[in-house]
Structures are given as C-alpha cells and as structure tokens.
Amino acid sequence: MLRSLLSSGLLVNGVARTTSSHSFSLLFNGVARSPGHSLYFSSESSSQSLSKSPDDVEQQNFTTLSIDRSGLHNPTDHSHMPSSDSELVKHLKSLIKFGGGPISVAKYMEEVLTNPNAGFYINRDVFGSGGDFVTSPEVSQMFGEMVGVWTMCLWEQMGQPKKFNLIELGPGRGTLLADLLRGTSKFQKFTKSLRLHLVECSPTLQKLQQSTLKCMDEDVAGCNDGKRTVSALSGAPVSWHVDLEQVPLGLPSIIIAHEFYDALPVHQFQKTPRGWCEKLIDVEEEESTAGFRFVLSPQPTTASVLHLVKRCKWAPKEELANLEHIEVCPKAMELTHAMAKRIGSDGGGALIIDYGHNRIISDSLQAIRKHKFVNILDGPGTADLSAYVDFPLVRHSAEEASENVSVYGPISQSKFLGALGINFRVEALLENCTDEQAESLRTGYWRLVGDGEAPFWEGPFELTPFGMGSRYQAMAIVNKKQGVPISFET
Ligand SMILES: C[S@@+](CC[C@H](N)C(=O)[O-])C[C@H]1O[C@@H](n2cnc3c(N)ncnc32)[C@H](O)[C@@H]1O
Numbered sequence: 001m002l003r004s005l006l007s008s009g010l011l012v013n014g015v016a017r018t019t020s021s022h023s024f025s026l027l028f029n030g031v032a033r034s035p036g037h038s039l040y041f042s043s044e045s046s047s048q049s050l051s052k053s054p055d056d057v058e059q060q061n062f063t064t065l066s067i068d069r070s071g072l073h074n075p076t077d078h079s080h081m082p083s084s085d086s087e088l089v090k091h092l093k094s095l096i097k098f099g100g101g102p103i104s105v106a107k108y109m110e111e112v113l114t115n116p117n118a119g120f121y122i123n124r125d126v127f128g129s130g131g132d133f134v135t136s137p138e139v140s141q142m143f144g145e146m147v148g149v150w151t152m153c154l155w156e157q158m159g160q161p162k163k164f165n166l167i168e169l170g171p172g173r174g175t176l177l178a179d180l181l182r183g184t185s186k187f188q189k190f191t192k193s194l195r196l197h198l199v200e201c202s203p204t205l206q207k208l209q210q211s212t213l214k215c216m217d218e219d220v221a222g223c224n225d226g227k228r229t230v231s232a233l234s235g236a237p238v239s240w241h242v243d244l245e246q247v248p249l250g251l252p253s254i255i256i257a258h259e260f261y262d263a264l265p266v267h268q269f270q271k272t273p274r275g276w277c278e279k280l281i282d283v284e285e286e287e288s289t290a291g292f293r294f295v296l297s298p299q300p301t302t303a304s305v306l307h308l309v310k311r312c313k314w315a316p317k318e319e320l321a322n323l324e325h326i327e328v329c330p331k332a333m334e335l336t337h338a339m340a341k342r343i344g345s346d347g348g349g350a351l352i353i354d355y356g357h358n359r360i361i362s363d364s365l366q367a368i369r370k371h372k373f374v375n376i377l378d379g380p381g382t383a384d385l386s387a388y389v390d391f392p393l394v395r396h397s398a399e400e401a402s403e404n405v406s407v408y409g410p411i412s413q414s415k416f417l418g419a420l421g422i423n424f425r426v427e428a429l430l431e432n433c434t435d436e437q438a439e440s441l442r443t444g445y446w447r448l449v450g451d452g453e454a455p456f457w458e459g460p461f462e463l464t465p466f467g468m469g470s471r472y473q474a475m476a477i478v479n480k481k482q483g484v485p486i487s488f489e490t
C-alpha cells in the first residue's frame with residue numbers, strides 16, 4: 001500500500017500548497033510550542049483564613065482585653081476603584097476565594113484553555129502568523145499527507161473495513177484532515193469507508209474546520225432530521241463532538257491526536273523537606289495588582305495521593321531519585337484509557353504525535369503569546385499553555401486499560417515521516433512547482449524532519465528554518481490483531 005501510494009503518483013497529483021516560508025521561518029525560530037524553559041516561582045502557603053476581624057474580637061472582649069493596635073493598619077479600600085480584570089481573571093479569583101482556596105495548576109490550565117466563555121481556544125483562531133503559534137500541518141501539506149499514508153496502511157492491516165471511524169482529537173483549523181483527504185481521494189474504497197469524527201471544544205474552531213473541510217449538508221433518508229453533513233473533499237460524513245466519549249462505539253476506529261495531549265491539564269509537584277507538595281495557584285496578597293502566584297500545598301492533595309503515587313509506581317527508582325519537580329497529567333491517563341478500550345474492543349489504532357519524552361516529565365509547562373514565551377500567570381486566557389507529553393504514562397495507561405492493544409514508540413517524528421516516504425514526496429512536489437513553492441517545500445521539509453538550524457539556508461540569519469524532527473515524537477496504540485503499524489517496525 002505504501003509503495004502504491006508513493007510510486008503511483010496519486011499523492012503527487014495535489015498541487016503544492018502555497019505558504020509563506022519567510023513567515024514560517026520567523027515563527028519557527030525557537031518557539032514552535034516545544035518548551036524552552038518555564039518560569040518558576042514557589043513559596044510556602046502561609047495564609048490562614050480568620051473567621052473574625054480584630055474589631056469583632058475587641059467588641060466581644062472589651063471588658064477583659066486591651067488590644068495593642070500599633071502593629072495593625074487599615075487595609076486600603078479598593079471597592080471604589082474600577083477593576084481591569086478580564087472575565088476569566090475574575091472567574092479564577094472567585095474560584096480561589098469562594099471555592100476553597102488555591103487551585104491546582106491543572107485546574108488553572110483547564111480554565112485558561114477551555115473555559116466555555118473565555119478560554120484561549122474558545123473564541124478565536126490562534127494558529128499561524130497572525131495567531132500565537134504554528135503547528136506542523138500548517139507548515140507543510142506533506143505532514144497531513146504522510147499521516148494519510150499511515151492511516152491507509154493501518155486500514156489495510158485492519159482488513160479494509162467497509163466502514164470505520166476516523167477520529168481526530170483537537171483538529172485546530174482542520175488542515176491535517178484536509179491534506180489527508182486530498183492525498184487519499186483517489187482511493188475510493190478507502191474514502192467510501194470513512195466516517196469522520198472531529199473532537200473539538202471550540203465553537204470558533206469547529207466553524208473553521210467546517211470551512212477547511214468544505215462541509216455541506218446533504219439530504220439523506222433515514223437520518224434523524226433527514227440531513228447529514230459531508231466533506232466535499234471526499235464525500236465522507238462528518239460530525240463534531242466535545243469529547244471522545246460522544247463518538248459512537250461499534251465501528252473500528254483510527255484516532256489521530258496531533259498536539260492534543262500537550263494541551264491537557266497537568267498537576268505539578270515539588271520535592272520539599274516535608275515530602276512531595278503540590279504546586280497551587282493563589283491570588284497575590286496585594287490584591288489590587290490583580291495577579292496570581294504559586295504556593296505549595298500545606299498537606300497532601302487528592303492529586304498527590306491518587307495521581308502522583310500512581311505515576312511514580314510506573315517509574316524506575318533511579319529515574320525518581322534525582323527529580324525535584326514532577327508533572328502528572330490525569331486527563332492523559334483517562335483519555336488513553338478510553339482510546340485503548342475502544343481500540344481493544346472495536347479494532348483499529350491511534351497515532352499520537354507531540355513533543356515529549358520517553359520518561360517522567362519534570363517541569364515543562366510553558367505559555368506562548370504571539371510567538372513569544374511569556375509568564376504562565378500573566379494574562380490568563382491570552383496565551384497558550386502546554387506541557388511536554390509523558391509517553392511512558394500513555395503507554396502504561398493503554399496497557400492497563402486493555403490487554404488487546406499493543407503500544408509502539410515513541411519514535412522521533414523524523415523517523416516516523418522518513419519511514420512513510422516523505423523524502424520521495426518532497427521530490428515529487430518539487431518537480432512541479434513555482435520557485436516560491438519550492439522554497440516553502442524545502443524549508444517545510446526541514447522543519448518537519450530536520451534537527452536544529454537548516455545547514456542549506458542562505459537567507460537572512462534570523463529567518464533560518466529550525467528543524468523539529470527529533471523534538472516531536474510519535475507513538476501508536478493498535479489492536480493486537482492488526483500487527484505492527486507502519487513506521488514502527490524495528
Ligand atoms: C495545539 S492545538 C492543535 C491543533 C491541530 N491538531 C494542529 O496540529 O494544528 C489543540 C487543539 O485541541 C483543541 N482542544 C484543546 N483542549 C481540548 C479539550 N479538552 N477538548 C477538546 N478539544 C480541545 C483546541 O481547540 C485545538 O483545536
């Protein structure tokens with residue numbers, strides 16, 4: 001199948017997508033969502049809530065106590081001052097003030113990214129040069145095309161089912177799926193079997209995905225309201241869901257998660273003389289400055305008892321010995337569990353591509369606004385938050401959920417794309433393109449599979465393309481009946 005896809009020239013029929021290589025090289029210099037550093041603050045949690053003010057105490061005990069007021073001062077009255085807090089900042093503050101004190105980093109991350117009213121992803125397009133960051137499908141059409149080759153090969157290994165769910169988690173602008181559908185459109189048996197399911201929490205991005213996939217309504221007898229939505233790129237029916245659980249079970253599934261896991265909320269823990277404490281987020285003491293600060297939990301939290309303990313059981317002792325900080329992502333455990341159960345019972349597989357490590361993650365949470373790293377606590381909702389993916393956690397969660405699945409990888413993105421024939425694809429595209437497209441193809445290729453600065457670059461230094469081929473990793477979870485997925489053979 002791979003040979004026929006690459007050598008038959010069917011993939012080559014698509015024209016090279018035009019992208020401005022200059023804008024991408026600018027954007028990709030160092031801030032392509034893979035953490036460089038993260039800002040870190042910590043302090044002991046000291047606040048104790050007083051149920052009575054000093055004045056109340058004096059009122060009740062005036063006959064027996066004399067109060068020394070020399071150390072007290074009247075707090076400034078800010079009630080008359082206009083608040084410049086955003087809706088999300090107000091919401092976070094009220095969660096902290098009225099919901100039982102400092103919140104976990106995971107709760108903060110969840111609210112900042114996906115709060116239904118004001119979360120980072122909810123109301124705008126955050127991708128590309130006008131947005132906050134660029135992802136691989138936006139860099140080059142070859143990325144979605146290669147994922148398409150992987151998908152078709154797995155579908156072959158599954159015995160070419162007449163119907164299967166192709167599920168994408170967090171499709172962004174829908175670019176990966178559009179390139180996958182264009183690249184495979186000549187394989188009618190495959191395209192006829194597709195049932196597309198997009199798992200997306202952002203209504204704005206759902207609309208953008210509809211437009212990228214050229215969706216239209218079609219009359220169908222037997223459907224609930226007599227209509228269904230199909231993509232004009234392949235004729236496949238498309239539906240949207242806010243989480244994976246909403247996608248109906250019962251058909252074999254291929255699940256794609258590109259840069260989805262890194263957006264799932266992580267808990268952060270810090271080693272202290274009194275053991276592992278959870279890092280929490282509190283309102284700054286001088287409340288008028290509207291800021292937030294990190295504090296440490298005074299005692300074990302639910303997350304430390306449940307999730308940290310579980311993650312540490314999966315780690316070798318020597319790995320844990322030198323760690324001062326640990327990040328744990330329970331949502332990644334839950335999601336992988338659900339994926340593995342589905343694949344174990346219905347057949348199929350999942351492909352996860354993201355930045356991460358094949359070890360426990362220490363301290364990777366980062367914030368990016370307009371292509372620059374910023375403080376995690378600065379302007380919540382106006383910057384993307386993401387963390388490195390803990391691939392062993394994904395592996396253990398999948399193996400724990402179903403004995404019918406096997407887990408492969410992680411392998412580097414360059415190895416993954418190389419095994420799928422991206423070098424043949426770029427050569428084929430270069431044969432039939434303009435000079436501008438050729439430059440875009442070469443720099444896009446380097447960004448996907450290269451490592452560090454492009455050695456061939458002759459343009460301005462500040463625009464040097466930066467390769468991410470070893471920073472990004474690929475992992476596959478497949479039903480054991482399917483055998484080893486392509487690219488993951490040893
Ligand atoms: C970093 S973007 C990646 C987009 C796309 N996969 C790409 O590579 O261009 C994360 C995507 O996941 C979506 N997302 C983030 N958290 C989500 C959640 N909890 N549930 C559903 N979608 C989510 C975002 O709206 C966005 O589409």
